[in-house]
Amino acid sequence: MSSTDSVVLRARDIVKTYGATRALKGVNFDIHRGKVTTLFGENGAGKSTLMKILSGVERPTSGTIELDGEIVEFASTQDAAARGIAIIHQELSLAPNLNVRDNIFMGRELRTRTGIDFAEEERRVRALMQGLEEDIDPLTPVADLRLGQQQIVEIARALSINSRILIMDEPTSALSATEVEVLFRVISDLTSAGVSIVYISHHLEEALQVTDFAVVLRDGSITATANAADIDLEWIVRNMVGSDYDLGEPPTGYAFGDVALSIEHVSVADPENPERFVVDDLSLQVRKGEVVCIYGLMGAGRTELLEAVAGRVPIAGGRIVKDGVDISGLSIAERIDAGLGLVPEDRQRDGLVQTMSVGSNLSLASIGAFVRGLFLSGGRERELVSTMVRSLQVKTASGEAPIGSLSGGNQQKVVIGKILATDPDVILLDEPSRGIDVGAKGEVFRLLAQRAAQGLAVVYSTSEVGECLSIAHRIVVMRRGRIVVEFGSDATKEAIMAASGEAVVA
């Protein structure tokens, strides 16, 4: 424990309950003056809840917050901001129709007697952007910026408040490696100016690089606290998960079948800039029973490749062949019928129908199989749903439960089960582990390995290098729309990260 003086904010015995569930069970959390404190934890551990309480978005059920030794209560975010606490939210909260300047000063416009002092606002935004080494004009509409740049704007907005405590909830999820480096430089400038930072990230390696203190949260309680200098990645993972972190191994004991999917010189044009290709003359073959992992940074073209193969986006060149038949011209539905389906990256936006039940979501893609004459056969559908719920170990009260009542991991199993129910030969999964906890991750990967052993060709993409070295027989690394290198299952994390263009820290 550090001396009292070095702690700027002290949260004591924070409890937060939602209905019957306790999201935080008496958490003690310190923010150190002029240092970076990183909060580690799985999805659902309570990280965001704690941050929302510290930034005034929500109020704790019980417990106290001490700011500079004085007990405070935040009635609102404005209240917390007035005391110098700012937060960069995980979800972007920008107005896409407004320009960068107006977004940064939204609700805090600089007034003159006759209106808004646009010139001064613009000057400040330019200065902020210079500090972030980002060439964004203050008058650009936010809608015209790519996701990473929007995140920069979000960061710039938090910086413009001149806060003493800055909470960053997943600030780098959409940033490129260079942008992350710049952000880290900005963080170190801020800390030397005395600003205290709370940092949250799923990129453990990255977070470990920037932090001074590590705090691990599990199931609403703090399980470990340490100086960053004394710990390593394994320590964090061990404390986060509570047991060994195992995503499985490549399935063995059988020979691969024929080539199930052959991607031949496929190119996909960038919708925003048709001159550029987000997937550039890429070829890849996958055999029956084989598990292939596509690793790459954000923007490497993984999502575009998988969506093109599934039929969501048109290809600008090349062809896609399944079992010797060219399927490039088929619709999504026809490709599903041909035995190829995609589990999309964004479960909420592209994977689930939130208004329907677990069962209706599971049977949606294979609904044609239950039609007898004109009508659906309810019995057969229920049979499929209960088989799927059992074999995927979906934790749900029943098939009739609303899909929103399931946890992220179980929702993901439903999306995967929906495609598996169509009895595919090839399954594509875009970041199947996104937003689910480590336990569920392991279950998902085990399930895929099991299906691969039965002859399913599995292609999944990921941006977490640990997930490459799990069930994949082959790892291909994508960078700027091309496959730069291929590894076997014996690859090392360092080699994969180096190939992807990710800055590797010694």
Next chain:
Amino acid sequence: MTTSAPGRNGSRPAMFANGFNLGRLLLQGRAFFALIAIIVVFSILSPNYFTIANLLTMSSHVAVYAILSIGMLLVILNGGIDLSVGSTLGISGMVAGFLMQGVHLKLLGISLYPAVWVVVIVSCAVGALIGLVNGVLVARFKVAPFVATLGMLYVVRGLALLMTNGLTYNDLGGKPELGNTGFDWLGFNRILDIPVGVLVMVVVAIVVSVVLNRTAFGRWLYASGGNERAAELSGVPVRRVKIWVYVVSGLCAAIAGLILSSELTSAGPTAGNSYELTAIAAVVIGGAALTGGRGTVRGTLLGAFVIGFLSDGLVIIGVSAYWQTVFTGAVIVLAVLLNAVQYRGRRKAAATGGGPQTPSREGTPAAAGPVPEKTAA
């Protein structure tokens, strides 16, 4: 495996909450209870209200709105809106009127008097065609449904007015010697004492209800209205579904137009003016979400009966027409308010069910943003 314990524990409170909760029961059955309340109140205020004869008369008024509303329900389930149904209702009657007067072919010097069944089919086809235009505009050319159908509202109404320069076709009874009698059967006749219009409404409701609940098309409609992107990636032919809902909506409007002009034995080009708003109101009162994916035929029928029985009741007790408008508006606003309460309640129930979603202050999280973190997985 790590998720099993919190998942099971978490689902318990929701199950208990479902068990016995008067407030929720009242909320979910609100359209039904509203209808009961309306019937009780007006029966007390007027001895003539709760009689078989009056209930049947009111039901035949409701039938026209209800058939329109069922078509509208399909469009709203899809996440769209169809503002052209009132105009379609009008032109359907006009087409019927035109055909009943006889088609005079000057070049051949003869006049054709089509039989009533031909008249009915042609009118329905015109309605379906208008729906097809709406559907193609929305699904194929990506015109916002509000704008596409608003345009068709004007175009179709204009065409109806052009047919007779604004005049009304009177006397649609037909003549025995021309073999085209029987048009008034739809509006006047009764089978087992029940007006034919009401029976048509029942048939339409049953057919649509079966389609929604027992066919792949119904599932596709709920799915593409709930999340079009997810439906498309699951192989649902979202574009075809979209076109079809507008076609069916147009068809329903045409059927309603035939019943109305048959009841009046006349067809005016301004018939059905602003009926589209009544239809939308009935769907909303019936608990459907204007964002798509939620709604039932049963609810929509109740919604239509609430509006119809309320306004007829106000007429019977002699409230001025201006006050009727105020009351109808108030009921609609109240219904939408309760919808908001219900869906918020459902989100909360879902939250305590399987893991509380941290209630988002901005309402639903931005679709394009990262997946919001759950506080208990």
